[in-house]
Amino acid sequence: MKRILVVGAHVGDAELMAGGVILKHTKAGGEVFIVHMSKGERGHPSLPPAEYAKQKEREALESAKLMKAEVIFMPYEDALIPNNEEARFKLAEEIRKIRPSIVITHWVGSYHKDHENTSRVVKDAIFLAAMQDLPIGGEPYSVSKLYFAENWEDPIDFVPEVYVDISEVFEEYRKAIEVHEFASGKFWGFKYVDYYTSLARIRGIEVRTRYAQALMPDKSWASYRVKVDLL
Numbered sequence: 560m561k562r563i564l565v566v567g568a569h570v571g572d573a574e575l576m577a578g579g580v581i582l583k584h585t586k587a588g589g590e591v592f593i594v595h596m597s598k599g600e601r602g603h604p605s606l607p608p609a610e611y612a613k614q615k616e617r618e619a620l621e622s623a624k625l626m627k628a629e630v631i632f633m634p635y636e637d638a639l640i641p642n643n644e645e646a647r648f649k650l651a652e653e654i655r656k657i658r659p660s661i662v663i664t665h666w667v668g669s670y671h672k673d674h675e676n677t678s679r680v681v682k683d684a685i686f687l688a689a690m691q692d693l694p695i696g697g698e699p700y701s702v703s704k705l706y707f708a709e710n711w712e713d714p715i716d717f718v719p720e721v722y723v724d725i726s727e728v729f730e731e732y733r734k735a736i737e738v739h740e741f742a743s744g745k746f747w748g749f750k751y752v753d754y755y756t757s758l759a760r761i762r763g764i765e766v767r768t769r770y771a772q773a774l775m776p777d778k779s780w781a782s783y784r785v786k787v788d789l790l
């Protein structure tokens with residue numbers, strides 16, 4: 560069974576945009592690793608970032624536990640996720656350790672610069688992880704396939720193409736995203752849980768099932784025409 564790595568910019572992103580896919584994969588016996596580039600610690604209306612970071616870390620661990628996924632925290636700050644070589648090398652080292660067949664991350668067409676930077680860093684880190692003689696720990700490793708997940712902040716030219724039926728894990732998906740306090744919408748009014756569960760229903764209707772999550776394969780990828788089963 561293939562190993563999947565999901566990279567999100569802020570704690571909550573990976574879970575919301577790919578939680579159903581994660582659950583479906585771990586339920587079938589596969590392994591999933593979640594890398595959070597930042598904790599999203601600047602997203603609370605009143606708690607100081609250092610304090611909210613601790614809450615976000617707890618929520619990330621609890622949510623991942625419900626999805627039976629492993630969690631890795633990168634050291635970057637919310638709103639300051641870099642698009643540079645240091646971040647690429649650091650992530651490439653994680654890719655060499657985890658050795659995933661499939662990587663899922665943000666689509667680059669985003670309103671949020673952290674999401675856009677994460678997308679660019681992930682794509683280049685996959686490329687660098689396979690190269691010899693770079694300042695990256697571990698043995699060179701080639702990821703088979705890169706997918707972009709659907710995120711309300713990354714809608715510019717996103718096209719849902721690959722649908723994963725998540726009907727069987729939908730209730731667990733809902734529980735895993737409800738762990739995140741911000742997802743209720745109480746901080747800023749955007750109701751994440753309502754949005755993502757409704758989106759899963761819409762994607763499900765489109766492919767004649769109950770619930771689904773949609774992905775977009777990276778078309779610039781050399782392996783675009785290589786057949787890779789998602790699960």
Ligand SMILES: [Zn+2]
Pocket residue numbers: 568569572671674
């Ligand atoms: Zn985010």
